[in-house]
Amino acid sequence: MLLTINLSAQDKFLEGVWQGLKVNLGQANTKGQAIWFDFSIDEDTKTVSGESRIETPFSQYYALKIIKGKLISKYEIEFEDVLFGNKKNSGRAYWCLISGRLIYNEKTGYLSGEFKSSTCRTNVGKITLYRSKYQMSKSDTVSLYHSWYNNMCNDLKRGWNAYYIRDAEMRGFEFTPIHFDHDKDDLKPEFHDFLKRMVKIVQSHSDLRIKIIGHTDSNGSDAYNVGLSERRADQIKTYLLSLGIKTDQIIIEFRGEKDPKVSNSTAGGKKLNRRVDFEFI
Numbered sequence: 001m002l003l004t005i006n007l008s009a010q011d012k013f014l015e016g017v018w019q020g021l022k023v024n025l026g027q028a029n030t031k032g033q034a035i036w037f038d039f040s041i042d043e044d045t046k047t048v049s050g051e052s053r054i055e056t057p058f059s060q061y062y063a064l065k066i067i068k069g070k071l072i073s074k075y076e077i078e079f080e081d082v083l084f085g086n087k088k089n090s091g092r093a094y095w096c097l098i099s100g101r102l103i104y105n106e107k108t109g110y111l112s113g114e115f116k117s118s119t120c121r122t123n124v125g126k127i128t129l130y131r132s133k134y135q136m137s138k139s140d141t142v143s144l145y146h147s148w149y150n151n152m153c154n155d156l157k158r159g160w161n162a163y164y165i166r167d168a169e170m171r172g173f174e175f176t177p178i179h180f181d182h183d184k185d186d187l188k189p190e191f192h193d194f195l196k197r198m199v200k201i202v203q204s205h206s207d208l209r210i211k212i213i214g215h216t217d218s219n220g221s222d223a224y225n226v227g228l229s230e231r232r233a234d235q236i237k238t239y240l241l242s243l244g245i246k247t248d249q250i251i252i253e254f255r256g257e258k259d260p261k262v263s264n265s266t267a268g269g270k271k272l273n274r275r276v277d278f279e280f281i
Contacts, residue, residue: 011074014104015041017136018111019143020129021152022054026122033057034149035127036136037067039077046071048079053136054095057146063087063095064138075104077111080118088140096120100127109162128152130162158204166204170280173201177261177275178236182219185231187239195236198278199243210245211279212236214254215261217270225256236276251281 022035034055041048048069055062064086069079080099087095100115110128117123130152137143160166175198178191202208214229214236233252240250262269 011046011071012041012043013074014071014077014102014111015039017132017134018129019132019134019136019148020111020127021149021156022115022127023125024123025125031057032149032153034143034146035129036132036143037079037129038136039067039069039079041071048077051085051136051138052079052081053138053143055142055146056089057149059090060140060142061089061093062137062140062142063089065097072101075106077102086139094120096123098123102127102129107161107165109165128156131164160204166201170201170205170208173198173280175278177272177277179271180232180274180276182217182270182274183228185228185235187235192239195239196243199240199245202245202249202280209249209251209281210240211251211253211281212240213259213277213279214252215259215273215275215277216257217273218257218260218264219270220257222256222258226254229256230254232276 016039018037018039020035021032023032034057036053038050038052039048040050048067048071050067052065052067053062054065063084065081066083066085067079068082069077071077078101081097084095089095096117097119098115098117100113102111102113104111110130112126112128115125115127134144176194178187178194180186198210202210212233214233216225216229220228230252233254237250237252241247257264257273260273261275262272264270264273
Protein backbone atom coordinates (compact mmCIF):
# COMPACT_ATOMS: atom_id res chain seq x y z
CA MET A 1 0.00 0.00 0.00
CA LEU A 2 1.30 3.47 -0.90
CA LEU A 3 1.59 6.02 1.88
CA THR A 4 0.28 9.57 1.73
CA ILE A 5 2.29 12.17 3.64
CA ASN A 6 1.93 15.94 3.46
CA LEU A 7 5.22 17.37 2.23
CA SER A 8 6.31 20.88 1.23
CA ALA A 9 6.12 21.81 -2.44
CA GLN A 10 9.89 22.07 -2.96
CA ASP A 11 10.47 18.36 -2.25
CA LYS A 12 11.33 17.26 -5.80
CA PHE A 13 14.92 16.24 -5.14
CA LEU A 14 14.41 12.72 -6.49
CA GLU A 15 12.75 13.83 -9.71
CA GLY A 16 14.64 13.05 -12.91
CA VAL A 17 16.73 10.22 -14.32
CA TRP A 18 18.65 7.72 -12.18
CA GLN A 19 20.74 4.79 -13.40
CA GLY A 20 22.25 1.84 -11.59
CA LEU A 21 22.24 -1.86 -10.77
CA LYS A 22 19.47 -4.34 -10.00
CA VAL A 23 20.76 -7.46 -8.25
CA ASN A 24 18.46 -10.45 -7.79
CA LEU A 25 19.19 -12.18 -4.47
CA GLY A 26 16.40 -14.72 -4.85
CA GLN A 27 18.28 -16.99 -7.25
CA ALA A 28 21.84 -18.27 -7.02
CA ASN A 29 24.33 -17.29 -9.75
CA THR A 30 21.97 -14.71 -11.23
CA LYS A 31 23.73 -11.89 -13.02
CA GLY A 32 22.75 -8.31 -12.28
CA GLN A 33 20.91 -6.02 -14.64
CA ALA A 34 21.21 -2.38 -15.57
CA ILE A 35 18.20 -0.36 -14.39
CA TRP A 36 17.01 3.17 -15.11
CA PHE A 37 14.26 5.28 -13.57
CA ASP A 38 12.79 8.52 -14.87
CA PHE A 39 10.73 9.94 -12.00
CA SER A 40 8.17 12.75 -12.20
CA ILE A 41 6.72 14.09 -8.94
CA ASP A 42 3.45 15.95 -8.51
CA GLU A 43 4.09 18.85 -6.13
CA ASP A 44 0.55 18.89 -4.74
CA THR A 45 -0.19 15.21 -4.18
CA LYS A 46 3.42 13.90 -3.90
CA THR A 47 2.51 11.09 -6.27
CA VAL A 48 5.23 9.66 -8.46
CA SER A 49 4.83 8.70 -12.09
CA GLY A 50 7.23 7.89 -14.89
CA GLU A 51 9.01 5.05 -16.59
CA SER A 52 11.70 2.52 -15.80
CA ARG A 53 13.96 0.50 -18.04
CA ILE A 54 15.71 -2.81 -17.41
CA GLU A 55 18.64 -3.79 -19.63
CA THR A 56 20.66 -7.00 -19.82
CA PRO A 57 24.27 -5.72 -19.78
CA PHE A 58 26.18 -5.93 -23.07
CA SER A 59 23.17 -7.15 -25.01
CA GLN A 60 20.23 -5.81 -27.01
CA TYR A 61 17.65 -7.05 -24.49
CA TYR A 62 15.54 -4.63 -22.48
CA ALA A 63 12.09 -3.86 -21.11
CA LEU A 64 10.34 -0.53 -20.65
CA LYS A 65 7.77 -0.18 -17.86
CA ILE A 66 5.28 2.37 -16.64
CA ILE A 67 5.70 3.10 -12.92
CA LYS A 68 3.73 4.82 -10.20
CA GLY A 69 4.50 5.55 -6.59
CA LYS A 70 4.61 7.99 -3.70
CA LEU A 71 7.16 10.38 -2.30
CA ILE A 72 7.61 9.40 1.35
CA SER A 73 10.06 12.18 2.16
CA LYS A 74 12.49 14.39 0.29
CA TYR A 75 14.96 11.48 0.16
CA GLU A 76 12.64 8.47 0.08
CA ILE A 77 10.42 7.13 -2.64
CA GLU A 78 8.09 4.15 -3.02
CA PHE A 79 7.45 2.76 -6.51
CA GLU A 80 5.80 -0.10 -8.36
CA ASP A 81 5.80 -1.22 -11.99
CA VAL A 82 2.32 -0.97 -13.45
CA LEU A 83 2.64 -2.40 -16.96
CA PHE A 84 5.11 -3.10 -19.73
CA GLY A 85 5.83 -0.98 -22.75
CA ASN A 86 8.25 -2.11 -25.43
CA LYS A 87 10.48 -5.07 -24.56
CA LYS A 88 12.86 -7.56 -26.11
CA ASN A 89 14.28 -10.76 -24.64
CA SER A 90 15.80 -14.05 -25.69
CA GLY A 91 14.41 -17.59 -25.73
CA ARG A 92 12.15 -18.45 -22.81
CA ALA A 93 13.45 -15.64 -20.63
CA TYR A 94 10.91 -13.09 -19.47
CA TRP A 95 10.74 -9.81 -17.59
CA CYS A 96 9.17 -9.26 -14.17
CA LEU A 97 7.15 -6.43 -12.65
CA ILE A 98 8.68 -5.21 -9.40
CA SER A 99 7.99 -2.81 -6.53
CA GLY A 100 10.15 -1.37 -3.79
CA ARG A 101 11.27 1.54 -1.66
CA LEU A 102 14.39 3.59 -2.34
CA ILE A 103 16.22 5.92 0.05
CA TYR A 104 18.88 8.48 -0.87
CA ASN A 105 22.07 8.51 1.20
CA GLU A 106 23.60 12.00 1.30
CA LYS A 107 27.00 10.64 2.32
CA THR A 108 27.37 8.09 -0.50
CA GLY A 109 25.23 9.79 -3.16
CA TYR A 110 23.36 6.55 -3.89
CA LEU A 111 19.61 6.00 -4.06
CA SER A 112 19.14 2.40 -2.95
CA GLY A 113 16.72 -0.09 -1.44
CA GLU A 114 15.10 -3.48 -1.79
CA PHE A 115 12.59 -4.73 -4.35
CA LYS A 116 10.28 -7.69 -4.85
CA SER A 117 8.15 -8.92 -7.70
CA SER A 118 4.43 -9.57 -7.94
CA THR A 119 4.88 -11.71 -11.06
CA CYS A 120 8.11 -13.63 -10.37
CA ARG A 121 8.33 -15.34 -6.98
CA THR A 122 12.14 -15.50 -6.76
CA ASN A 123 12.73 -12.01 -8.15
CA VAL A 124 13.79 -10.17 -4.96
CA GLY A 125 16.91 -8.19 -4.26
CA LYS A 126 18.55 -4.80 -4.14
CA ILE A 127 18.68 -1.73 -6.36
CA THR A 128 21.47 0.87 -6.21
CA LEU A 129 21.28 4.04 -8.33
CA TYR A 130 23.05 7.32 -8.88
CA ARG A 131 21.76 10.48 -10.51
CA SER A 132 22.33 10.26 -14.25
CA LYS A 133 23.73 12.85 -16.63
CA TYR A 134 21.95 11.11 -19.51
CA GLN A 135 18.47 10.52 -20.84
CA MET A 136 16.84 7.14 -20.45
CA SER A 137 16.31 5.47 -23.83
CA LYS A 138 12.74 4.61 -24.75
CA SER A 139 13.64 2.66 -27.89
CA ASP A 140 15.64 -0.43 -28.87
CA THR A 141 18.85 1.56 -28.47
CA VAL A 142 20.58 1.13 -25.10
CA SER A 143 20.57 4.23 -22.91
CA LEU A 144 24.35 4.28 -22.65
CA TYR A 145 27.10 1.82 -23.63
CA HIS A 146 27.30 -0.71 -20.82
CA SER A 147 30.90 -0.05 -19.77
CA TRP A 148 29.34 2.17 -17.10
CA TYR A 149 27.73 -0.95 -15.61
CA ASN A 150 31.08 -2.63 -14.99
CA ASN A 151 32.52 0.63 -13.67
CA MET A 152 29.71 0.93 -11.13
CA CYS A 153 30.12 -2.70 -10.04
CA ASN A 154 33.80 -2.00 -9.40
CA ASP A 155 33.03 1.26 -7.57
CA LEU A 156 30.68 -0.54 -5.19
CA LYS A 157 33.16 -3.38 -4.58
CA ARG A 158 35.78 -0.77 -3.60
CA GLY A 159 33.33 0.99 -1.31
CA TRP A 160 33.48 4.19 -3.35
CA ASN A 161 30.81 6.87 -3.21
CA ALA A 162 28.89 8.04 -6.29
CA TYR A 163 31.10 9.92 -8.75
CA TYR A 164 29.66 13.37 -7.97
CA ILE A 165 30.25 12.88 -4.25
CA ARG A 166 33.86 11.93 -4.99
CA ASP A 167 34.27 14.95 -7.26
CA ALA A 168 32.90 17.25 -4.55
CA GLU A 169 35.32 15.72 -2.01
CA MET A 170 38.22 16.29 -4.40
CA ARG A 171 37.27 19.90 -5.15
CA GLY A 172 36.78 20.63 -1.45
CA PHE A 173 39.97 18.93 -0.27
CA GLU A 174 42.25 21.32 1.64
CA PHE A 175 45.95 20.79 1.02
CA THR A 176 48.27 21.19 3.99
CA PRO A 177 52.01 21.83 3.49
CA ILE A 178 54.21 19.27 5.20
CA HIS A 179 57.02 20.96 7.08
CA PHE A 180 60.49 19.71 7.89
CA ASP A 181 63.15 20.53 10.45
CA HIS A 182 66.26 22.45 9.43
CA ASP A 183 68.41 20.43 6.99
CA LYS A 184 66.22 17.34 7.50
CA ASP A 185 64.08 15.18 5.22
CA ASP A 186 62.37 13.04 7.86
CA LEU A 187 58.57 12.75 7.51
CA LYS A 188 56.96 13.46 10.87
CA PRO A 189 54.13 11.10 12.02
CA GLU A 190 51.85 14.09 12.67
CA PHE A 191 51.35 14.39 8.89
CA HIS A 192 50.38 10.74 8.30
CA ASP A 193 46.65 11.34 8.74
CA PHE A 194 46.61 14.14 6.15
CA LEU A 195 48.46 11.97 3.63
CA LYS A 196 46.07 9.06 4.20
CA ARG A 197 43.08 11.33 3.51
CA MET A 198 44.74 12.58 0.32
CA VAL A 199 45.44 9.01 -0.79
CA LYS A 200 41.78 8.11 -0.28
CA ILE A 201 40.78 10.91 -2.68
CA VAL A 202 43.26 9.82 -5.35
CA GLN A 203 42.36 6.14 -5.10
CA SER A 204 38.71 6.97 -5.73
CA HIS A 205 39.55 8.70 -9.04
CA SER A 206 41.14 6.47 -11.67
CA ASP A 207 42.48 9.46 -13.66
CA LEU A 208 43.80 11.58 -10.76
CA ARG A 209 47.46 12.10 -9.85
CA ILE A 210 49.33 13.88 -7.07
CA LYS A 211 52.05 16.42 -7.73
CA ILE A 212 54.59 16.59 -4.87
CA ILE A 213 56.65 19.79 -4.79
CA GLY A 214 59.70 19.95 -2.51
CA HIS A 215 61.08 23.22 -1.09
CA THR A 216 63.77 24.51 1.28
CA ASP A 217 64.66 27.72 3.04
CA SER A 218 67.58 29.87 1.84
CA ASN A 219 70.26 28.34 4.07
CA GLY A 220 72.94 26.52 2.05
CA SER A 221 73.94 26.62 -1.58
CA ASP A 222 71.48 26.45 -4.47
CA ALA A 223 72.75 23.02 -5.51
CA TYR A 224 72.50 21.61 -1.99
CA ASN A 225 68.98 22.96 -1.52
CA VAL A 226 67.79 21.46 -4.79
CA GLY A 227 69.00 18.06 -3.59
CA LEU A 228 67.42 18.55 -0.14
CA SER A 229 64.06 19.49 -1.67
CA GLU A 230 64.24 16.36 -3.84
CA ARG A 231 64.94 14.15 -0.82
CA ARG A 232 61.98 15.66 1.02
CA ALA A 233 59.68 15.00 -1.95
CA ASP A 234 61.05 11.45 -2.22
CA GLN A 235 60.25 10.81 1.45
CA ILE A 236 56.62 11.74 0.79
CA LYS A 237 56.54 9.60 -2.35
CA THR A 238 57.87 6.58 -0.45
CA TYR A 239 55.16 6.95 2.17
CA LEU A 240 52.40 7.34 -0.43
CA LEU A 241 53.60 4.20 -2.20
CA SER A 242 53.38 2.34 1.11
CA LEU A 243 49.71 3.38 1.29
CA GLY A 244 48.94 1.82 -2.10
CA ILE A 245 49.37 4.73 -4.49
CA LYS A 246 50.88 3.62 -7.81
CA THR A 247 54.12 5.10 -9.11
CA ASP A 248 52.42 6.52 -12.20
CA GLN A 249 49.98 8.43 -9.97
CA ILE A 250 52.79 10.56 -8.53
CA ILE A 251 54.65 13.47 -10.11
CA ILE A 252 57.62 15.03 -8.28
CA GLU A 253 59.06 18.52 -8.54
CA PHE A 254 61.86 19.92 -6.40
CA ARG A 255 62.51 23.64 -6.43
CA GLY A 256 65.08 24.14 -3.70
CA GLU A 257 64.88 27.68 -2.33
CA LYS A 258 63.57 29.22 -5.57
CA ASP A 259 59.88 29.35 -4.62
CA PRO A 260 59.58 30.57 -1.01
CA LYS A 261 56.15 30.81 0.53
CA VAL A 262 57.19 33.80 2.63
CA SER A 263 60.34 35.83 3.13
CA ASN A 264 63.42 34.01 4.43
CA SER A 265 64.44 37.08 6.45
CA THR A 266 63.18 35.60 9.75
CA ALA A 267 63.47 32.24 11.48
CA GLY A 268 59.68 31.89 11.33
CA GLY A 269 59.70 32.53 7.60
CA LYS A 270 62.42 29.93 7.02
CA LYS A 271 60.41 27.39 9.02
CA LEU A 272 57.41 27.87 6.73
CA ASN A 273 59.58 27.52 3.62
CA ARG A 274 60.96 24.11 4.67
CA ARG A 275 58.01 22.30 3.19
CA VAL A 276 56.44 20.02 0.61
CA ASP A 277 53.33 21.26 -1.25
CA PHE A 278 50.74 19.24 -3.19
CA GLU A 279 48.41 19.56 -6.18
CA PHE A 280 45.88 17.26 -7.83
CA ILE A 281 46.48 16.94 -11.57
